[in-house]
Amino acid sequence: MNRMIGMVSLGMCCLIAVAFSGCVGPGPQNQTLSPTPTQTAVPVGHLVVNESQNTATVFMNQSNLITVRLAENPTTGFQWNLTTTSGLRVVRDEYVPSDTSGKMVGAGGTRVWDILTEAIGEQQIHAVYKRSWEPATGNESAFSMTIVVM
Numbered sequence: 001m002n003r004m005i006g007m008v009s010l011g012m013c014c015l016i017a018v019a020f021s022g023c024v025g026p027g028p029q030n031q032t033l034s035p036t037p038t039q040t041a042v043p044v045g046h047l048v049v050n051e052s053q054n055t056a057t058v059f060m061n062q063s064n065l066i067t068v069r070l071a072e073n074p075t076t077g078f079q080w081n082l083t084t085t086s087g088l089r090v091v092r093d094e095y096v097p098s099d100t101s102g103k104m105v106g107a108g109g110t111r112v113w114d115i116l117t118e119a120i121g122e123q124q125i126h127a128v129y130k131r132s133w134e135p136a137t138g139n140e141s142a143f144s145m146t147i148v149v150m
Helices: 002-021
Strands: 046-049 057-060 065-072 078-084 088-097 109-117 121-131 141-149
Touching: 046 057, 065 078, 065 088, 065 121, 065 141, 078 088, 078 109, 088 121
Parallel strands: 046 065, 057 141
Antiparallel strands: 065 109, 078 121, 088 109, 121 141
């Protein structure tokens, strides 16, 4: 009887050893995970802003790039008129329609500016959304931003 208990005990120990042998090893800490981006990567030194950053102040290094993206619908006559202080330089000004098929008459899009930070100090971006042939009333939609270039 003792021999049988010994054999059962030895068998149980073997089963437990086999079961736990799969639990040792390097585990997940040695796995390389690849993130799945949900949006396009932005290069270092490149800031992308939209209407939600209106009136914001940001700190940037000299020779960095700011991309400003504002909704626009030029088919209605409304367009953004952007101005900057002399320490900033607009290197791209482009309208990107939301409908590239050309089948949606009157569809809006996005006005995109790339602005290079050139001079150290406090710089300003200001844009007004209005029809060019109408006088400014002060009630127009506006976007402004302060950039402190270091």
